[in-house]
Amino acid sequence: MLTRDTLRYRRIPLTHGSGAMPALGFGTLIPDPLATAQATRTALEAGFRHFDCAERYRNEHAVGDAMKEAFSAGRIKREHVFVTTKLWNNNHRPERVRSAFEASRQRLQLDYVDCYLIHTPFAFRPGDEQDPRDGQGQVVYDPGVTLSETWSALEHLVDEGRCKSIGLSDVSLEKVQEIFEAARIKPAVVQVESHPYLPQWDLLNFCRRHGIVMLAFAALGHGMEPKLLENPVITTIAQRVHKTPAQVALAWAVQRGTALLTTSTKPRQIQENFEVSTLPEDAMQEIRDKIAERVRFNTVVETGVPGFIPQGR
Numbered sequence: 001m002l003t004r005d006t007l008r009y010r011r012i013p014l015t016h017g018s019g020a021m022p023a024l025g026f027g028t029l030i031p032d033p034l035a036t037a038q039a040t041r042t043a044l045e046a047g048f049r050h051f052d053c054a055e056r057y058r059n060e061h062a063v064g065d066a067m068k069e070a071f072s073a074g075r076i077k078r079e080h081v082f083v084t085t086k087l088w089n090n091n092h093r094p095e096r097v098r099s100a101f102e103a104s105r106q107r108l109q110l111d112y113v114d115c116y117l118i119h120t121p122f123a124f125r126p127g128d129e130q131d132p133r134d135g136q137g138q139v140v141y142d143p144g145v146t147l148s149e150t151w152s153a154l155e156h157l158v159d160e161g162r163c164k165s166i167g168l169s170d171v172s173l174e175k176v177q178e179i180f181e182a183a184r185i186k187p188a189v190v191q192v193e194s195h196p197y198l199p200q201w202d203l204l205n206f207c208r209r210h211g212i213v214m215l216a217f218a219a220l221g222h223g224m225e226p227k228l229l230e231n232p233v234i235t236t237i238a239q240r241v242h243k244t245p246a247q248v249a250l251a252w253a254v255q256r257g258t259a260l261l262t263t264s265t266k267p268r269q270i271q272e273n274f275e276v277s278t279l280p281e282d283a284m285q286e287i288r289d290k291i292a293e294r295v296r297f298n299t300v301v302e303t304g305v306p307g308f309i310p311q312g313r
């Protein structure tokens with residue numbers, strides 16, 4: 001008898017929040033709002049029930065439009081979709097957090113947000129400018145606020161029932177530990193770059209021990225060189241299991257216990273990225289043992305400047 005593979009439907013219950021995060025997530029870092037709305041529609045139709053947004057992407061309204069259409073038509077229920085959005089660096093001052101959150105929630109046209117993340121641990125000059133620069137073109141940071149102070153402001157959003165969980169993004173293991181130890185409401189989710197070239201096993205082990213969901217972005221290597229999807233270990237496994245290289249990389253991520261984000265504007269690829277199924281254990285081990293190359297594609301973790309968003313946008 002054939003048993004149906006359910007990997008694509010895996011949901012990870014939140015220990016430090018309510019609800020569960022579908023392991024397969026769709027990222028909305030798409031520059032054009034029309035393309036964002038269309039990709040969100042396609043992703044919903046393909047089966048994605050987890051969407052990753054951010055005020056910094058400047059397109060929350062487009063994601064919101066597409067979700068609203070699906071909810072209003074009765075095709076999908078709001079409670080079956082997990083929506084994350086993120087506080088940007090210019091809003092780290094505690095007195096700015098609630099209004100930044102509310103603005104995101106309204107653009108998304110949602111009554112509540114499932115998860116609210118601090119996008120990076122770097123505070124920029126408070127104000128409306130997302131990319132404040134000095135006369136020399138250098139980022140203007142804000143030395144007047146700590147990450148713990150911003151975290152406390154997020155805890156209040158949970159207290160008020162505005163979001164169901166909170167978390168961090170673009171952080172090192174040390175920063176996660178620091179916030180985890182000090183927090184009244186623990187981080188439910190930590191979003192970082194992760195793929196076979198950057199597995200972050202130490203961070204994943206910490207997250208597993210403490211009931212935190214590690215959410216991997218750039219799960220396909222962001223299409224950058226060296227191309228993960230052309231790595232011979234990945235392509236050989238793909239041939240062997242009759243899946244595409246993307247499906248191998250995504251299954252690996254889910255099976256090792258992370259949630260993940262991929263992005264595409266191409267319907268065929270969006271569908272492909274949802275149709276993952278379980279890899280045999282020897283393939284999991286091969287990816288772990290045979291891919292020794294280490295590559296970080298996004299330098300946001302070093303500076304708070306978003307590596308995948310062109311400057312000035």
Ligand SMILES: NC(=O)c1ccc[n+]([C@@H]2O[C@H](COP(=O)([O-])OP(=O)(O)OC[C@H]3O[C@@H](n4cnc5c(N)ncnc54)[C@H](OP(=O)(O)O)[C@@H]3O)[C@@H](O)[C@H]2O)c1
Pocket residue numbers: 026027028029030052053119169170191192216217218219220221222223229246261262263264265266269270272273298300308
């Ligand atoms: N926290 C942070 O600072 C941070 C930073 C970066 C990203 N993120 C989040 O993570 C999400 C995903 O990141 P990402 O864009 O780097 O993800 P990714 O899926 O690793 O990379 C996207 C690239 O892969 C290509 N692609 C997608 N599916 C494919 C497939 N099946 N076969 C071949 N190529 C494929 C896309 O091409 P096409 O466009 O041509 O389809 C695109 O060039 C973002 O949207 C955002 O939500 C967060």
